[in-house]
Amino acid sequence: METLRVLASAELANTTTTLSLNRVKEFDWAENKVMTDTLSELETENNSLSLSLIKNRASVYTSLIKETDGVCDNLLTGIRLIVKGYCFLPGDEGESANKIFSIIKPHANITRLSYDEESALITSIYNKVTDAEHLPNLEKFPILKRMFEMVNTENVNIKSLLKESAEYRTQQAAMLPAGKQKRIVIDILNSRLLPYLQIIMLSDEDKYKLLYNDIQNIILKANTKIKMSATKPTNEVALEN
Numbered sequence: 071m072e073t074l075r076v077l078a079s080a081e082l083a084n085t086t087t088t089l090s091l092n093r094v095k096e097f098d099w100a101e102n103k104v105m106t107d108t109l110s111e112l113e114t115e116n117n118s119l120s121l122s123l124i125k126n127r128a129s130v131y132t133s134l135i136k137e138t139d140g141v142c143d144n145l146l147t148g149i150r151l152i153v154k155g156y157c158f159l160p161g162d163e164g165e166s167a168n169k170i171f172s173i174i175k176p177h178a179n180i181t182r183l184s185y186d187e188e189s190a191l192i193t194s195i196y197n198k199v200t201d202a203e204h205l206p207n208l209e210k211f212p213i214l215k216r217m218f219e220m221v222n223t224e225n226v227n228i229k230s231l232l233k234e235s236a237e238y239r240t241q242q243a244a245m246l247p248a249g250k251q252k253r254i255v256i257d258i259l260n261s262r263l264l265p266y267l268q269i270i271m272l273s274d275e276d277k278y279k280l281l282y283n284d285i286q287n288i289i290l291k292a293n294t295k296i297k298m299s300a301t302k303p304t305n306e307v308a309l310e311n
Contacts, residue, residue, distance in 0.1 A: 071268055072286045073260040075296050080123055080248035086292040087116045087255050090285050097281065104266060112258045119255050121241065122248040131235035135185060138228045142192065143181040145221040150174055152214055166207035173198050185232060192225040
């Protein structure tokens with residue numbers, strides 16, 4: 071019986087297990103508790119391995135948050151300049167602009183606040199300029215209203231990104247390193263799934279032989295890659311990641 075070698079890299083173990091799971095799940099195992107339990111556990115552990123391999127997601131979140139915050143800062147700066155200019159208009163428009171400006175004037179340093187503080191303040195300002203008292207003033211300036219809507223949309227995006235980033239960091243902190251998680255996955259594959267596939271293949275060869283052979287071929291290809299890499303001394307450390 072061909073088994074996945076423990077020298078497999080975490081990435082190769084993850085890919086091989088995913089391919090094997092996909093092939094096995096083509097069969098209906100609803101009435102087979104041993105197989106359903108094994109597949110469920112293997113899939114759960116392999117998903118954890120997949121997550122542990124996403125090394126750059128934290129930096130992706132940081133980049134997206136920074137980019138979205140930059141859009142918010144530009145809009146806030148533009149809003150402040152435009153409102154301030156509208157304040158010089160004569161009559162009702164100037165009066166309306168001054169009422170809007172009175173809301174944003176105390177927050178000249180908003181773009182220098184932390185992400186969380188700036189986000190909370192944007193929400194507060196947006197709620198005020200769009201409440202029943204101030205919305206009629208804002209509606210006199212369509213471009214300005216559009217800019218407030220845009221900054222609110224970007225602020226909703228940044229709140230979502232901040233939440234996802236925090237959840238991801240918490241999730242990452244609870245995860246095993248990829249190398250250790252890989253060994254859990256390989257052990258389930260080698261010690262439980264493959265032996266059971268061999269048993270049921272022997273009990274019903276016509277039904278399961280092709281499945282068993284396909285899984286063996288998937289693992290054989292993986293082991294061939296391992297053997298080829300093992301001939302390169304510079305890759306020995308990478309194989310144990």
